Amino acid sequence: MSIQEICRAASNTRLGEGLYQLVLDAPQIAAAAQCGQFVHIACGEGNLLRRPISICEAGEGRLRIVFQVKGSGTEWLADRKEGDTLDVLGPLGHGFDTAALGARPVLIGGGIGVPPMLQAAKCAKAAGAAPRAVLGFRNRGAVILEEDFRAVCETFVTTDDGSYARHGFVTDVLQELVADATGVAACGPKPMLKAIAAIAKQAGLPCQVSMEERMGCGIGACLVCACALKAENGETRYGHVCKDGPVFNAEEVEW
Amino acid sequence: MADLRVNFCGVELKNPVTTASGTFGFGHEYGEFFDLSRLGGIGVKGLTPTERLGNPAPRIAETPAGILNCVGLQNPGIDRFIAEQIPFLRQYDTAIIANVSGNTVEEYEGMVEKISDADVDLIEMNISCPNVKCGGMAFGTQPAMVEEVVSAAKRKAKKPLIVKLSPNVTDITEIARAAVSAGADALSLINTLLGMRIDIETRKPILSNVMGGLSGPAVFPVAVRMVYQVRKAVSVPILGMGGIRTGRDIVEMLLAGADAVAMGTVMFADPTAPVKALAELEAWMDAHGVKSVRELSGAVEV
Known part of the structure; x- marks a missing residue:
């Protein structure tokens, strides 16, 4: 079910260089949202197309989205202030099926692909699974949502340049976790997803990619x-x- | 209350607002946002004799006040449209405008023949798609080719035949005259304008197909100009399209010479744009004492 809702911005927080967290009052969309779905947001007069942003968290009438400024649309979004209204379509698309990932899923996010994995982790945990999260970032400055994940499940963090946590890639961690994993879900750059899919396939694990x-x-x-x-x-x-x-x-x- | 009814080639439309082929799928998605029966008609995704996969991604690039696309006529083929989509669309009180394409004159003939026997109201023949290698725009940019393909298709047509024109020509009136002399019952214009964008960091074209069709508000003045020129050149009904966003835009397109209009790209910004525009059109007519939408058609004073 797709809904068009005029939402009020409850807060907008800068999380890092070009990284923002927007919380929206969106009771209808939040009530219908499933993990892995996205919202499509109108970003001001100068941008004809809406911008698709993954849902990081949905609940209690609110949507939390975390995005990276990449162009004029996300720049506009980053400028929103508390109380501003936004025209939002959602919840859209086909999300994660956490039930199909079993009791011990590994949930992987790369960079700005990290946010939707938070709702996936919460959803898996609520269903009785014991998820583990693997979050990969370019460097220390790009790290987002680490504490939120740690509050939900066991969490591993990597940075490409070793400036924070483990030096390496999410796939290095995944290789160590596949032995007792029951499924893998991931969101991030395509080469990362491809590498994850190959590891999951070799291990005979179901794998879902965003x-x-x-x-x-x-x-x-x-x-x-x-x-x-x-x-x-x-x-x-x-x-x-x-x-x-x-x-x-x-x-x-x-x- | 303003009278919005339009008789388009003998087909009674409850209002002049239809959706532009290629922007509306077969209506399922937008049906979640508004009642499809509010529309005068639905122009469905362009159909081909067999299923077409379309072009690889990226198929879209944003532009100032518009988009470029190179979808490449992805569709399930005419047979599945007839079997699966017509029953869905017939649940709504709106005209079905079936948009058809082919790679050869024979394919256009076959498409028009087959769709004529199906439960659709109007046939829109697309000789202007810029995103396919064969057929498409190649048929729509030379008067002799237009005459050949339209007259062949017209012989098979048992429903009103609308010919959709490409704006990528030097003189659109020449193409319009060729289509009408070959038997077109109506014309629709404009299809997209051929364009291109380049990613300056990678130095590569953004679109997989290098070039694509420009649509959206950016093309509106071009569409108004071409409808105006074609209105003066031929007397068949015109379905005006290209960048319409609002009720005021609809009035403008009608004044230029359109009998009915199609909205497309604006729905990507606002899925309820057609019903909002209809309400604006009605309010404008009431405010200006215009009793029938038919009074507006071609009423520009030059």
Whole structure:
């Protein structure tokens, strides 16, 4: 069910260099949201297209989103002040199926792919699973949400340059955790997702990945956010990140 | 209350607002945001003889007040449209405008013949898609080709045939005249304007297909100009489209010479744009004492 809701900004907090956390009063969207879904936000007069942002947390009538400033739309979003109103579509897309990840899932986020994994961790935990989180960042300055994850589950942090926590990649940690894992879910850059999918496949684990693509309508009508998938006949077909995804089974994706 | 009804090639539309092919899928998604029966008609995603996968991503690039797209006519094929989508669309009290394409003259003939026997109200023949290698715009930019493909299709048409024109030509009136002399019952214009964007960091085109079609508010004045020119050149009904956002834009497009309009890209910004624009149109007509929307068509004073 897609809802268009005019939401009030409850707070906007700078989390780091170009990183912001916006909390929105969005009772209808928050009530319907599932982990891994996204919202599509109108970003002012000068930006025709809405901007898709993953839902970091939804509950008690509020949505929490964490985003990185990448262009004019997210710049506009970063400028919002408490009390401003935003035109939001959501909750959109097909999210994580945490039940399919078993009792001991490994949830992995890379960079700005970290936020949606928080709701996934909470959802898995609420269902009785014992998730572990692996969060990878470029460097110390890019680290976000670490304490939020630690409050939910066992959490491992890596940085590409070793400036904080473990020096290395999320895949290094995943290799050590697969032995007693029951499933893997991830959001982040495509090369990272590809590497994770390969490790999960080798370990025989179900793997769900949240993909990204330049988006238009956000609801499945305009067909621009194509994601190459394996068709049943072995050929390529295009699914759409906004409606069929953003979360896909890694086995389905044509890497 | 203003009379919004329009008779378009013998098909009664409850109001002049339709959706532009390629922006609305088959209506399912926008049906979650408003009652599809509010629309005068629905222009469905462009159909081809068999399923088309479309182009790889990225298929979209934002531009100042517009977008470029290179979807490449991804669709399930005409047979699945007839079997699966027409029953869905017929639940709503709105006209179905089936948009069809082909790679050859024979394919256009076959498409028009097949869709004529299906339960649709109007056929829109797309000879202007900029995003496919064969057919598409190649048919719509030379008068001789337009005549050939439209006259072949017209012979098979048992429903009113609208020909959708490309703006990527030197003289749109020449193409419009060719389509009408070959038997087009109506014209729709404009399709997208061919454009391109480059990522200056990677020095690569943003779109997978290098070039794509520009739509959205950026193209509105071009569309108004072309509708105005075509209105003066031919007498068949015109479905005006290209960058319409508001009720005032609809009035402008009608004044330029359109009999009905289609809205598209604006819905990506606001999914309820067509119903908002309809309310604005009605309010504008009431405020200006315009009793029937038909009074506006072509009423620009030059």
